[in-house]
Amino acid sequence: MLTCEIDYAKKNKNGEEICGDSVAIKRxxxxxxxxxxxxxGSGVxxxxxxxxxxxxxxxxxxxxxxxxxxxxSILATLPVCKVRGISYANLCSVIFNANQNACSIVEYEFPVVLYFREGKILELKKxxxxxxxxxxxIAxxxxQEGDSLFIMTDGISQAGMGTSTFPLGFGIKNITREISTLLEKKIKPSSVVRHLVRLAQRLDNGTRGDDALAAVVRFKTLQTLNLFVGPPEDKTKDEFLVKTFMEQQGKKVICxxxxAQIFERVLKKKIDLDLRSFSEDLPPVGKMEGIDLITEGIVTLTHAFRYLNGQQQNLGYGASILVDMLLEADQINFFVGRAINPAHQNPLFSHDISLKFRLVQDIAQILQQKGKIVKLEYC
Structure with a gap:
């Protein structure tokens, strides 16, 4: 079954503290x-x-x-500019039904929607x-697997407007050529949208420019990632929960x-540590038959959260692998043990907001904002 991998990037108009272009995802x-x-316009x-x-x-x-x-409902709600006679916002919505493998693209006064298959542009029949x-x-x-749908506001197509190189803006033809070239070079669609926004930023240098947002919907086979974080609260359920986790479809990670010692005991399998992955910030990662990655817990999750939240750029080996797996997956299932490690618990706070739970919830929220399917199960 196909699903959608979604990514986007955006920039503010010069001098503005907030971007006037928005994106929303539900799945x-x-x-x-x-x-x-x-x-x-722009700004707030x-x-x-x-x-x-x-x-x-x-x-x-x-x-x-x-x-x-x-x-x-939307058109009845949106105000209309009295001077230009146009609505104060345009819109493009993509609706994908996985069971039917059917996708609809609905547009209202929207500037750029491009559909690619195997690096070639396909015409949308509307x-x-x-x-x-x-x-x-409506299109x-x-x-098909690997198809990509690129959606861009006019901050991309009109980038560089008024300059000697692009007096009328970068334009749809140049955008299409740029995307085709990058896709043919096997550049990831997620990297393509970031490139387009950076390009718009450069082209707008010295001009008034505009807000810009580029998004991509890439159709791919659903990939699932399962993470077991922390030991269960009830030790008598260790065996049942470990076996339930091992029966899940998709890749598996223990934090x-x-x-990890519980899994080692229940499964009667040995953890092999990769001492080459040791760093000053993080302990080495481990592997076990049937498990794709074993990492340290709180510190690794903290690094992953800071990276995903834009607070940190460099990652240790284990955290880097974990982040890559989180971003690659379409559905992430967290199995969160309720047992409390006293070293990670502030006695002034309640059980529900221990550091472990807070980290998992914050990471889950970021992943949901990126369009991931996230499920939390406490045990």
Missing amino acids: DSNKVVLSVSDGL KASILSTLTTSMATTMLFNDLPIDEVFS TTTTVHDKEIS KITP GGTT
Whole structure:
């Protein structure tokens, strides 16, 4: 079964503290909805309007409301610029049904939507409908593994506008050529969107520029990652929980030395430490038959969280592998043991907000914001 790998990057207009372009994602194992909106103008006002637009669209479409009803509600809500006679935000929503392998792309006054297969651009065949006297276009596709859908606000297509090199902006033709070249060189689509935003930043140097957002939806086989973090609260359930974890589909990771020892005892298998992976910041990683990665617990999770949250750039060996696995996976299942390590527990706080639980919850939230399916199970 196919699913969607989603990534995006954005930049603020020069002088603005917030980006006026927004993205919203909702998903489960069977359905994915992504919405991108460009608020008219820039800054806080544009951000409020684009966020309102993406939030409404994504929530309503995810709950299976008809497209015309969704856009009727949005267009009735959005104010209209009296001078230009246009809405204060545009919109592109992607709705993917995994069970049917069917994807719909719905656009309202949106500048750039490009569909690629094997590095080549494919034409999107669109039909139109009218809602509140506004034209809505709809394209339906049957994606194949490896297909990529790129969605960009006009901060990308109009980058460099007014310069001698691109007096009318970078343009869709140049964007298409840039993406094709990168995909043919086997550059990851997630890296392509970051490149496009950096390129827009360079082209806007010395100009007023604009907010810019580039997103990609890549269709791929669902990949699952299972993490067992910390020992269970009830020791009598060790064997049952270990065997349940081992029956899960997908890759498996154990975080924590005590937890790893439980698996070693129950499974009667030995952990092999990779002493070459030792660093000043982190202990070495381990491996065991049936387990893809074994790491230290709290410190490794802290490094992973700081990296995912943008607080840290360099990672030790174990944390680097863990982060790569988290970002590669589409669905992440956390099995979180409730046993408390006194060394990690502030006596002033309650059981529910121990350091371990807080780290897992914070990492899960970041992964959900990146469009991952995240499940938490406490034991």
